[in-house]
Amino acid sequence: MLRTLSLALALALPAVALANDFPTQARVEFVLGCMSEQGGQSYDNLYKCVCLIDAIAAEMTHDEFAQAQVFSQLRSTPGERGGVFRDPDQAATLVAKLAAVVERGKAQCFVGK
Amino acid sequence: MITKRFVLALALLLPALAGANERVQQLINDPNNWAIWGGNYAGTRYSTLNQIDASNVSRLRVAWTFSTGVLRGHEGGPLVVGGTLYIHTPFPNKVFSINLADQTINWTYSPVQNTATIPVMCCDTVNRGLAYGDGKIFLQQADTTLVALNAETGQVVWSVKNGDAAKGETNTNAPLVVKDKVITGISGGEFGVRGFVVAYDIATGRQVWKAYSVGPDSDLLVDPRRTTNLGKPIGANSSLSTWQGEQWKLGGGTTWGWFTYDPALNLVYYGSGNPGTWNPVVRPGDNRWSMTLFARDADTGMAKWVYQMTPHDEWDYDGVNENILFDQGGRKLLAHFDRNGFAYTIDRTTGKLVVAEKYGPVNWATKIDLTTGLPVRDEKYGTTSKKNTEGICPAAIGFKDQQPAAYSPQTGFFYVPANNICMDYEGVEVKYAAGQPYVGAIVRMFAGPGGNRGRFIAWDPMKGKQVWEIKEPLAAYGGALATAGGVVFYGTMEGWLKAVDAKTGKELWKFKTPSGIIGNPMTYVGPDGRQYVAVLSGIGGWAGIGIAAGIGAEDPTAGLGALGAFGDAGKYTTQGGVLTVFAIGGQRGAAK
Numbered sequence: 001m002l003r004t005l006s007l008a009l010a011l012a013l014p015a016v017a018l019a020n021d022f023p024t025q026a027r028v029e030f031v032l033g034c035m036s037e038q039g040g041q042s043y044d045n046l047y048k049c050v051c052l053i054d055a056i057a058a059e060m061t062h063d064e065f066a067q068a069q070v071f072s073q074l075r076s077t078p079g080e081r082g083g084v085f086r087d088p089d090q091a092a093t094l095v096a097k098l099a100a101v102v103e104r105g106k107a108q109c110f111v112g113k
Numbered sequence: 114m115i116t117k118r119f120v121l122a123l124a125l126l127l128p129a130l131a132g133a134n135e136r137v138q139q140l141i142n143d144p145n146n147w148a149i150w151g152g153n154y155a156g157t158r159y160s161t162l163n164q165i166d167a168s169n170v171s172r173l174r175v176a177w178t179f180s181t182g183v184l185r186g187h188e189g190g191p192l193v194v195g196g197t198l199y200i201h202t203p204f205p206n207k208v209f210s211i212n213l214a215d216q217t218i219n220w221t222y223s224p225v226q227n228t229a230t231i232p233v234m235c236c237d238t239v240n241r242g243l244a245y246g247d248g249k250i251f252l253q254q255a256d257t258t259l260v261a262l263n264a265e266t267g268q269v270v271w272s273v274k275n276g277d278a279a280k281g282e283t284n285t286n287a288p289l290v291v292k293d294k295v296i297t298g299i300s301g302g303e304f305g306v307r308g309f310v311v312a313y314d315i316a317t318g319r320q321v322w323k324a325y326s327v328g329p330d331s332d333l334l335v336d337p338r339r340t341t342n343l344g345k346p347i348g349a350n351s352s353l354s355t356w357q358g359e360q361w362k363l364g365g366g367t368t369w370g371w372f373t374y375d376p377a378l379n380l381v382y383y384g385s386g387n388p389g390t391w392n393p394v395v396r397p398g399d400n401r402w403s404m405t406l407f408a409r410d411a412d413t414g415m416a417k418w419v420y421q422m423t424p425h426d427e428w429d430y431d432g433v434n435e436n437i438l439f440d441q442g443g444r445k446l447l448a449h450f451d452r453n454g455f456a457y458t459i460d461r462t463t464g465k466l467v468v469a470e471k472y473g474p475v476n477w478a479t480k481i482d483l484t485t486g487l488p489v490r491d492e493k494y495g496t497t498s499k500k501n502t503e504g505i506c507p508a509a510i511g512f513k514d515q516q517p518a519a520y521s522p523q524t525g526f527f528y529v530p531a532n533n534i535c536m537d538y539e540g541v542e543v544k545y546a547a548g549q550p551y552v553g554a555i556v557r558m559f560a561g562p563g564g565n566r567g568r569f570i571a572w573d574p575m576k577g578k579q580v581w582e583i584k585e586p587l588a589a590y591g592g593a594l595a596t597a598g599g600v601v602f603y604g605t606m607e608g609w610l611k612a613v614d615a616k617t618g619k620e621l622w623k624f625k626t627p628s629g630i631i632g633n634p635m636t637y638v639g640p641d642g643r644q645y646v647a648v649l650s651g652i653g654g655w656a657g658i659g660i661a662a663g664i665g666a667e668d669p670t671a672g673l674g675a676l677g678a679f680g681d682a683g684k685y686t687t688q689g690g691v692l693t694v695f696a697i698g699g700q701r702g703a704a705k
Contacts, residue, residue, distance in 0.1 A: 025625060066607040067586055070629055073652060074606075083558045084510060084534055084566065084588045 022057040022065070030056075038111065048111045055105030060098070068098035134292050134315075137246045138376070140194055145638035147193045150242050150287045151517065152594075152635065155438035156373040158519035159595045160636045164644035166598030169697055170612045171622045176645060176696040177216050178627075183207065186631050187651035187690035188515070189242030189287060190592070192250075193637035194264070199245070200649070200692055204231060204238035204255045210267060214640045220267030226256040230278045233548055235303040239285050239631075241371070241515070246290030247315045253284045253297050259313060261295070271318035275299065275311060280547045282306050289372040291381060291411045294321055298368030302386040302431065305551035308367035310383060310407070312414060322414030326366025326385040326402050327352050333402070333416065334409070340416045343486050344465050347419065355399040355424075363389045363545055366403040370433030370515055375445070378462060380408045380417055382438070382447060386431035391509075392540035392553035394498045399424035404432040406449060406457075408464060418464030420486060423453050427496040428477060428538060429509035429554070430454075435517045436461075441525060441575055448574045450518055450529050452511025453488070455481055458574045470577030472570065473512035473531060474562050477505055496554070498540035508536035508558045510588070517633060518572075519593035519601065524615050526580055527572040528601045530589035533561040569593075569603055569611075571618060581618035592633025594646070602646060604630025610648050610693070626650035627691045643696050651690025 027050075034049035035041050056065060072095050074085035085091055105111070140148035144161045152158050165173065181187065183202040191200040197219065198211040205226050210219040231238055234255060244251040249270055250262045257276035260269055275297060276282030281304025288297040294312040302308070308326040313319065324334035330349060337349040353361060366385035373382045388403035389396050404423040409416050423430045430453035438447050438461060447461040454475035458468035469481035477495075478488035496502045510532060518529040536558045543553035560566045567585030572578070591604035599615045606629040612622040632649030639645050 023625070029627070063586070063607075066625075070587055070606045070652070073629070083556060084508070084532075087558045088560055088566070090560070090564075 019061050020057050022053070022062045026062055026065075027053050027057070034111075048109050051109035052102070052105045052111050055108055056101050059101045064094065065098065068094040071095050072098065134246050134290055137290055140245070145193075146195065147191070147635045147637045148245055149192070149289075150189065150244070150371065150633075151373065151435070151437075154374040154376060156371060156435050156517065157437055157439065157522075157595070158517060158593060158633070158635075159521050159597075161597045162636055162638065162644050163597040165596065165600060165636075165646065165697060167600055167614050167621060170598070170600050172697045173612070173622055173624070173646065173695045174698050175624070176694050178694065179209070179211065179216070179692040181207065181209070181651070181690040181692070183651075183690055185651070185690075186237040186239045187649040188239040188285075188631050188633075190633040190635045190649055191647060191692060192243055192245050193635075194245050196640050197264075198637075198647075199243050199250055199264075201240050201243050201252060202690060203240055203651075204234070206240050206252060206254045208243065208250060208252055208262065208267070210250075210264070222252070222262055222267045224254055224258070224260070226254060226258075227278065230256045230283060233278055233281045233301070233304060234283050234285070235300070235550070241285060242287040244288040244290045244295065246295070247293075249315070251288045251290065251295050253286055253288050255283050255285070257282055257284050257299070259284075259288065259295065259297055259318070261315075261318060273313055273318040273320070276301070276306075278548075280304070280306065281549070281551075284369075286369050287371065289374060289381070290315065291374050294411065296372055296381060296411070298370070298372075298383065300367055300369040302365045302367040302369070303550055303552050304548065305363035305365070305389060305545050306367055307362060307364050308385050310368050310381075310409070310414070312411075324409060324414045324416070326368065326405065326407075327356070327361045327364035327388070327400070329353055334414045335416045335419075341418045341464060342420060343484075344463055352401045355401040357397055360389060360396050363551065364400065364403065365389045366405070368433065370431075371435035371517055373436050373438055373447075374411065375438055375461060378445070379411050380461070381411050382406065382408055382436040382461070384432035384434060384436065384449070386433050387426055387429045390543050390551050390553035391429050392498050392543060393425060393427040393496060394540055395542070395553070397425075400426065404430060406432060406436060406459070406464075408461065420459065420464050420466070422451050422455070422457070423488065428453070428505060429556075430507075430511060434511075434513060434515060437518060437520050437527065439520050439522070439574070446574070448518075448520070448527055450513045450527070450531070450572075452507065452509075452514065453477070454507045454512045455488070456529075456572060456574070456577065457481075458577065468575065468577040472529065472572060472579065473533060473568070474506050475512070496538045496540055498542060501537055501539040501555070503537045504535060505538055506535040506561050507532065508534040509538070509556050510534060510558070514590065516590050516631070517592040519595040521595040521601070521615055523597060523599065524571070525573070525575075526615070527574055528593045528595055528603070528615070529570050529572055530591060530593055530603055531568040531570055532588045533563060533565055533568055534558050534588060535561045567605070569613070569618075571615075583613065583618055583620070590631040591648075594634040594636060596636060602634040602648070604632065604634060604648055604650065606630070606652065608650055610634065610695075624693075624695070626693045628652055639696075645694050645696045647692055647694040649690055649692050
């Protein structure tokens with residue numbers, strides 16, 4: 001019963017229900033990397049990248065994000081070591097979730113590639 | 114204080130400590146250094162430093178960082194010898210000497226290696242680090258070149274080829290300096306390489322002895338009457354008689370793990386890897402001495418004892434994990450946490466089993482018979498090329514892989530970074546071709562019971578029981594460090610370096626390093642008298658926001674040899690592996 005209720009809540013309030021728990025360090029790290037990918041440090045890129053990390057943090061916990069990053073990075077590692085990150089169903093689910101969140105965020109925040 | 118003086122006096126009285134490399138032993142005895150991969154010859158990864166303890170570890174902050182400029186996985190960790198830090202990188206295996214007084218680079222060694230080496234490295238282009246001795250830094254390059262560098266200048270003193278990359282022979286291991294020798298192994302278990310351990314003269318690089326894992330007795334360096342297996346002589350042709358025909362020539366048993374050494378017994382300890390192909394059907398027999406622990410005389414290479422953990426392997430449970438030497442209850446022992454999921458406590462003088470218990474939810478065997486040494490198998494989880502065997506625990510990477518555990522004599526516990534991964538496994542027919550993958554199995558891996566992929570556990574080696582456990586969401590590929598401050602450190606794939614209470618496992622502190630950690634934390638005292646903790650991070654790849662969502666789930670075996678696809682290293686050089694060094698800030702002395 002409780003479970004159903006919390007599930008319903010989670011569906012009703014997908015963004016608010018989450019912790020928005022990214023540490024300052026994680027946000028700054030992301031913004032620096034993002035600006036670098038967008039061509040360097042400028043106010044233009046700063047606004048876009050800050051917007052994007054806020055969009056991501058609104059939809060995922062930091063733990064989820066950190067794990068999704070590992071799965072994304074290591075999928076192409078060859079051999080059995082990569083298998084650990086390539087094979088599990090959860091890996092595909094998390095990677096897909098991150099990709100979708102980033103995609104939506106990019107559109108909202110005018111982040112081009 | 115009296116105790117400390119007494120120990121110092123003893124150390125001065127016995128400088129040579131029964132034959133270890135005298136200078137190396139002296140450097141190891143000074144806890145301000147970290148002069149060998151495991152902190153000491155026993156490989157305990159335990160430091161007597163205690164400036165950082167459970168009460169103040171939460172105040173650890175980043176003191177400085179050093180980017181290696183190289184992508185890919187960063188295993189191992191730095192050495193610190195007398196105010197200088199030496200750090201290695203994955204392929205192309207650079208070495209940096211760093212002055213700890215101001216963190217400037219003294220010298221850099223940048224070898225030029227044939228990139229054809231990369232595709233024949235099975236599992237990422239890792240390197241597990243350096244060895245120090247005789248005023249030299251020893252590096253075992255990926256292309257199998259063992260190089261001796263002048264520790265002061267970085268100039269090459271000598272180098273020697275240890276194998277042939279065209280045949281799939283490569284190197285990833287850290288060498289070991291014992292007396293006047295440098296001891297090293299070989300990688301290539303997925304390429305039909307016949308494993309060996311070899312000792313070179315520390316001054317010249319001349320080969321002194323070489324001992325194969327499989328083959329005729331003369332190649333093995335065994336004495337059929339004196340070399341024992343669980344206390345009994347192994348007899349003649351102990352390896353040849355367990356292989357069909359000439360298959361031992363592709364017999365595997367590679368030696369890519371860590372080496373430890375007991376100066377009093379003059380024995381070097383290491384393990385051998387998987388036999389030939391992963392498909393068990395085509396290699397009937399016990400396939401000795403693959404999956405085996407060896408104790409060898411450091412001077413002659415002659416085996417004192419052997420113990421095969423997984424006869425006729427059907428799961429790729431390499432036996433290469435480290436053997437950590439410790440004494441308890443007046444006994445000289447070693448502990449080995451095998452990939453097969455069993456933790457072995459062994460009498461390191463005789464090679465007889467003392468304890469062998471599961472340290473995770475193993476199902477391929479119910480127990481280890483301490484008298485015969487044999488695992489009691491559950492046939493349900495045996496593998497063949499006839500069908501896909503499902504739900505085998507642990508997976509091929511083991512409940513623990515190469516990431517070295519730590520041992521604290523304060524608590525008497527081992528601290529073990531462990532995995533919780535299981536698998537489906539199907540053997541497939543494979544033909545041997547030199548330099549081509551010789552795997553012969555399709556493996557699919559997934560989280561074990563509970564859903565978490567990693568664990569960090571404290572283990573009682575005499576009871577064979579887990580004391581406490583921390584569940585980690587991702588597989589644990591980084592090593593452990595224990596200190597006299599009652600704190601244990603380990604890293605995670607997400608990049609957290611964590612400090613936990615040695616007695617309870619309670620998390621005391623954590624910090625997110627720039628990338629995932631598969632390296633081993635270490636500690637030293639800097640020229641300012643402060644205790645530092647350092648760890649390499651770098652799991653390869655720079656995510657940024659360019660999430661690699663487009664990469665589909667590939668065939669894991671097809672992934673073998675696909676490493677050359679990583680051509681973007683130049684683009685993100687500043688995003689390579691990073692050594693992050695921590696200390697407690699504020700005035701020296703105010704730390705406590």
